Amino acid sequence: MSAPSVRALDEAGVRWSHTYGMTETAGGCLYDGRPLPGVRIRLEGAGETGRIQISGPMLADGYHEDPDATAEAFLTEDGRRWFRTGDLGRYDPGRARWQVLGRADDVVNTGGHKVHPDSVVSALCDLGAVADAAVAGVPDQHWGERVVALLVAAPPGPDGRAAAEPTAWARERLRASLPRHALPAEVRWVEALPRRSSGKVDKAGVRAVFAQEGETL
Numbered sequence: 001m002s003a004p005s006v007r008a009l010d011e012a013g014v015r016w017s018h019t020y021g022m023t024e025t026a027g028g029c030l031y032d033g034r035p036l037p038g039v040r041i042r043l044e045g046a047g048e049t050g051r052i053q054i055s056g057p058m059l060a061d062g063y064h065e066d067p068d069a070t071a072e073a074f075l076t077e078d079g080r081r082w083f084r085t086g087d088l089g090r091y092d093p094g095r096a097r098w099q100v101l102g103r104a105d106d107v108v109n110t111g112g113h114k115v116h117p118d119s120v121v122s123a124l125c126d127l128g129a130v131a132d133a134a135v136a137g138v139p140d141q142h143w144g145e146r147v148v149a150l151l152v153a154a155p156p157g158p159d160g161r162a163a164a165e166p167t168a169w170a171r172e173r174l175r176a177s178l179p180r181h182a183l184p185a186e187v188r189w190v191e192a193l194p195r196r197s198s199g200k201v202d203k204a205g206v207r208a209v210f211a212q213e214g215e216t217l
Contacts, residue, residue, distance in 0.1 A: 003125035004132065004154075020100050024073070024083050026058045033097030041098055042082075043089060051104055052089040053082045088116070106203060108137030110145045113181035120147060120184065123177045124170065129154055129162050134193045135184065136206040146185040148210045153189055163189070186210055 001018060009016050019028035029039045038057055043050030059081055062070030075082050088101040102118040109115075117135035124133040131154040137145035151166065162169045166187040174183055194205025 003122055020098075022085065024060045024085075025054055025056075026060070029054060029056060029058055030098060030100075033092075033095070033099060035098070040080075041089075041091075043091070044084070049088055049090040049101060052085045052087045052098075052100070054085060055080050055082045059083050106136070108135075108145050108147050110137065110140070110147060110181055111143040113179075115147055115182045117147075120149065120174075120178065120182055123174050124149060124151065124184075126177070127170070127173050129158050131155075132193060134201045134203075134206045136203045136210075138207050138210045140185075147182060148186045148188075148206070149184040150188055150190045150193055150206055150209060152191070152193060158189055 006016075017031050018033070020030040021028035029036050030041065035041050036056075040055040042053050042055075044053060045051070059074070060083075062074055073084050075084065086104055088104050088107065090099050090101065091097075092099060101116045106117050107114050108117060115137070117137075120135040121133045124130050124135070130151050132152040134150045136148055138148050140146040149170065151170070157163075158166070166189055167184065170187045171183045188209060190209070194202040194208075196202045
């Protein structure tokens with residue numbers, strides 16, 4: 001959920017929960033970072049972040065008439081079934097909560113550094129002039145990929161340097177909260193973010209706006 005949405009709900013006094021789940025888990029199975037009773041969460045690999053795997057009685061049996069996809073996504077270890085999601089996550093032992101970082105295939109690999117787009121979106125939405133944002137990676141001839149961002153302005157709209165030089169403005173404002181490799185190499189203002197029929201941001205549509213290769217700053 002976007003930072004502006006969270007702020008609006010909090011300011012309105014609305015009680016809300018941040019849920020995580022999908023069709024294969026019959027809906028939400030992780031609420032405010034904590035799994036429901038009977039649900040287990042683990043990460044692939046030995047690092048602090050990794051692809052999320054979920055186990056529990058709510059798992060689907062598989063994909064109808066698609067045994068290959070079922071075998072790839074569902075696995076059984078020591079009698080327990082696990083579902084391999086397409087999302088990355090990490091566990092915060094201090095808060096005893098899980099955090100979903102975003103889609104594994106959305107991670108931007110720029111100059112050997114991995115950038116999670118959702119972390120950049122969150123930082124952008126914390127800028128007062130930004131109502132909403134979308135971040136993606138596009139090909140770069142020197143760095144493999146570069147980070148790009150589309151911004152929707154908060155009323156009454158950008159002015160001054162934010163309007164005239166959005167990339168320089170955003171990078172300067174974000175330097176205190178993001179590492180250098182995560183700073184957007186190109187930023188553009190748009191009236192609305194490209195979205196799919198489900199309402200989710202269309203990353204292909206974001207990349208299409210930045211069709212031509214450029215230089216990473």
